[in-house]
Amino acid sequence: MTFSPATGRVLLLGGTGEARRLAALLDGDPAVEVISSLAGRTAAPRALPGRVRVGGFGGAEGLAAWLRDERIGAVVDATHPFAARMTANAVRACADTGVPLLVLRRPGWSRGPGDDWRRVPSLAAAAASLPGERVFLTTGRTGLAAFAGDDRRRFLVRSVDPPEPPLPPRTTVVLARGPFTVEGETALMREHRIDVLVTKDSGGAMTAAKLTAARDLGLPVVLVDREPVPDGVPVTATVEDAAAWLARAGRFRPGSGGA
Ligand code: NAP
Numbered sequence: 001m002t003f004s005p006a007t008g009r010v011l012l013l014g015g016t017g018e019a020r021r022l023a024a025l026l027d028g029d030p031a032v033e034v035i036s037s038l039a040g041r042t043a044a045p046r047a048l049p050g051r052v053r054v055g056g057f058g059g060a061e062g063l064a065a066w067l068r069d070e071r072i073g074a075v076v077d078a079t080h081p082f083a084a085r086m087t088a089n090a091v092r093a094c095a096d097t098g099v100p101l102l103v104l105r106r107p108g109w110s111r112g113p114g115d116d117w118r119r120v121p122s123l124a125a126a127a128a129s130l131p132g133e134r135v136f137l138t139t140g141r142t143g144l145a146a147f148a149g150d151d152r153r154r155f156l157v158r159s160v161d162p163p164e165p166p167l168p169p170r171t172t173v174v175l176a177r178g179p180f181t182v183e184g185e186t187a188l189m190r191e192h193r194i195d196v197l198v199t200k201d202s203g204g205a206m207t208a209a210k211l212t213a214a215r216d217l218g219l220p221v222v223l224v225d226r227e228p229v230p231d232g233v234p235v236t237a238t239v240e241d242a243a244a245w246l247a248r249a250g251r252f253r254p255g256s257g258g259a
Helices: 017-026 059-069 084-097 123-128 182-191 209-217 239-252
Strands: 009-013 033-038 051-054 074-077 101-104 116-120 134-138 154-159 171-175 196-200 220-224
Touching: 009 017, 017 033, 017 101, 017 239, 059 084, 074 084, 074 239, 084 101, 101 239, 123 220, 182 209, 196 209, 209 220
Parallel strands: 009 033, 009 074, 033 051, 074 101, 116 220, 134 154, 134 196, 154 171, 196 220
Antiparallel strands: none
């Protein structure tokens, strides 16, 4: 790494496995000081190496002020692909302050032979087009309001922490944190006689087993599409590429004297 001490501070917007792995990769590098940021949604987040701050910044303006106060040299937005507000705020705050920004985003899932996937643009669209009566909802503990008015179907909701109301009246909650296995997912779907899976297109291996289980069981999957990363913002899919980008951002940062 070639950050100068004044600009070697990196804000890592986290809440994902990728953010944790990037923090671990950069931990112990004397040229970089990583400050990981969590929204504070999860009651007991997994441990992270290095400095950690928790809670919102107060919108794009709050983030811009924080970047200046903390003399941040670069920002890596490694938030979840569905954390669109945080990404939009990071884009604005970095544009306003001139701090380089990289979005680290895992690719979405791809349909394979035998998959019956129905892509929809939103949770509301998913709720309006459910091809089944016993629904496995793995869309996170927020955002269940879209399904709350459905008093006919049965819902199995899985989340890390207890889901936020309102929930559909006929809901069973399972609290669990990935990674999950195909065997476990198949057994869970069988036990609850699930006939449709609803998930966001989060991508990644940690939670992909449910898609294999759904295919093996011949179940349809309603897949909520992600919002695209705003135009003009560099995006990378791997932790290693993000580390390489940081090295370049340090070297070419105006005033750092590097080349
Ligand atoms: P969001 O809707 O994009 O963000 C809402 C607000 O939460 C932001 O405006 C910001 O508040 C605050 N925030 C979000 N991420 C933050 C972070 N890393 N550090 C500090 N503040 C943050 O985000 P979300 O979908 O609620 O996700 C919240 C967190 O959970 C993210 O860190 C994300 O990586 C993680 N997560 C989300 C999902 C998902 O499906 N959405 C799944 C797994 C993990 P201010 O405006 O006050 O700064």
